[in-house]
Structure formats: C-alpha cells, structure tokens
Amino acid sequence: DAKTTQPPSMDCAEGRAANLPCNHSTISGNEYVYWYRQIHSQGPQYIIHGLKNNETNEMASLIITEDRKSSTLILPHATLRDTAVYYCIVNSGGSNYKLTFGKGTLLTVNP
Amino acid sequence: GAVVSQHPSWVICKSGTSVKIECRSLDFQATTMFWYRQFPKQSLMLMATSNEGSKATYEQGVEKDKFLINHASLTLSTLTVTSAHPEDSSFYICSAKLTGGVGNTEAFFGQGTRLTVV
Numbered sequence: 001d002a003k004t005t006q007p008p009s010m011d012c013a014e015g016r017a018a019n020l021p022c023n024h025s026t027i028s029g030n031e032y033v034y035w036y037r038q039i040h041s042q043g044p045q046y047i048i049h050g051l052k053n054n055e056t057n058e059m060a061s062l063i064i065t066e067d068r069k070s071s072t073l074i075l076p077h078a079t080l081r082d083t084a085v086y087y088c089i090v091n092s093g094g095s096n097y098k099l100t101f102g103k104g105t106l107l108t109v110n111p
Numbered sequence: 112g113a114v115v116s117q118h119p120s121w122v123i124c125k126s127g128t129s130v131k132i133e134c135r136s137l138d139f140q141a142t143t144m145f146w147y148r149q150f151p152k153q154s155l156m157l158m159a160t161s162n163e164g165s166k167a168t169y170e171q172g173v174e175k176d177k178f179l180i181n182h183a184s185l186t187l188s189t190l191t192v193t194s195a196h197p198e199d200s201s202f203y204i205c206s207a208k209l210t211g212g213v214g215n216t217e218a219f220f221g222q223g224t225r226l227t228v229v
Contacts, residue, residue: 043221043222044204045220046219098145099206099218101154101156
C-alpha cells in the first residue's frame with residue numbers, strides 16, 4: 001500500500017473549517033483514500049473515502065487533487081468534539097484490503 | 112454507520128492465563144474482520160486478518176500460536192491471547208468489513224478492549 005504523510009498536529013478554532021492535508025504521492029490507480037479518526041481511548045471512526053472524485057457526507061468533505069497525489073479532509077464547522085487523531089489511509093481493496101494506520105494528525109479544536 | 116461491538120471493554124488478568132476477546136458485527140455480515148493492537152501514544156498496528164471459515168492471516172512478527180483467532184460466523188470473530196504476560200498489555204481493537212457491496216467499502220471498528228496483565 002502507498003505511504004501517506006500528514007502533519008503531526010494542527011489547531012483549529014471552534015466553528016471554523018478544519019482542513020487536514022494528506023500526501024500520498026505514490027498512490028496507484030486502484031487505491032482509495034480513506035479517512036478515519038480516533039478520539040482518545042476509543043476505536044477509530046470511519047469518516048469518508050474516495051477514489052478520484054470529491055466526496056461529501058454528513059461528517060466531512062474529501063477533496064482529492066486531479067493527480068491523486070494528495071487530498072484534504074474538510075470539517076466544515078469544527079466543534080470541540082472533533083478533537084481527535086485523524087488518519088489518512090490508502091487502500092487497494094479487494095483481496096488486498098488492508099487499512100494500515102500511520103501516525104495521523106492530532107487536530108485540536110480550541111474554544 | 113454499521114455497529115461493531117467488542118467484549119469485554121476492559122479486562123485484567125494474571126500473568127500466564129488466557130484471555131478471549133469477542134468482536135461482533137451487530138447489524139451486518141462481515142466476511143473479513145481485522146485485529147489491531149495499540150500501545151500508548153502509538154498508532155494502531157494490524158495483527159491479523161480474519162476470514163470467515165478459514166485460517167487467519169497474521170502480519171509479520173505476530174505469533175499465531177499466542178494470538179489465536181477464530182472467525183466461525185459472519186458476525187463473530189474472537190481473539191484469544193494465550194499465556195498472557197505483562198508485555199501483552201495493550202488496547203486491542205477489531206474491525207469488520209462489509210460483505211459484498213459495490214466498489215471499495217469501509218470497515219467499521221469496535222470500541223476496543225483494554226487488556227492489563229498483572
């Protein structure tokens with residue numbers, strides 16, 4: 001699976017949009033980009049995933065660059081409960097489906 | 112999203128004993144389940160992939176005889192830590208992938224099990 005690079009930490013003001021970047025320059029054509037988050041001492045929570053088109057759901061938006069070498073997770077209106085470690089993962093799926101977690105980005109939402 | 116439940120949420124056991132952790136997909140069928148371990152201030156480390164009705168596939172460095180995995184049904188996988196030692200103390204997390212579906216599906220995670228070996 002391709003490696004991902006994320007900043008170790010970010011801060012965001014409550015109510016503002018949080019934009020979390022992820023580099024995956026070695027991603028291959030059949031690999032999806034997944035985002036999960038983990039609040040302290042809990043299991044990871046699925047947020048969103050996509051292949052090449054931008055995706056949006058009730059939690060977040062995923063913007064994938066045209067060359068697919070990077071992506072951005074957008075939380076439109078961050079709340080204190082969004083403070084968590086956010087993981088960007090690339091996954092090829094099928095029989096090779098495997099979610100390999102890196103170190104992620106600790107997002108701290110400040111009041 | 113779909114619900115994955117782990118039991119117990121936490122367990123304390125004596126060194127040398129075995130501990131079983133259950134992972135259930137409550138509202139969907141999961142052909143494939145995954146077991147992770149997470150040490151304090153570290154990321155999740157994949158231990159093994161469990162497929163219903165077949166032997167689990169272990170990641171390099173994970174002892175299959177120590178971490179026994181059984182995936183007997185489409186909604187239940189178990190992880191047994193045999194002859195547990197203090198260094199096995201960790202946060203164990205399972206996840207389950209939706210069976211079928213179109214395209215690449217997401218996996219859902221349990222709430223984790225905190226194992227402390229004394």
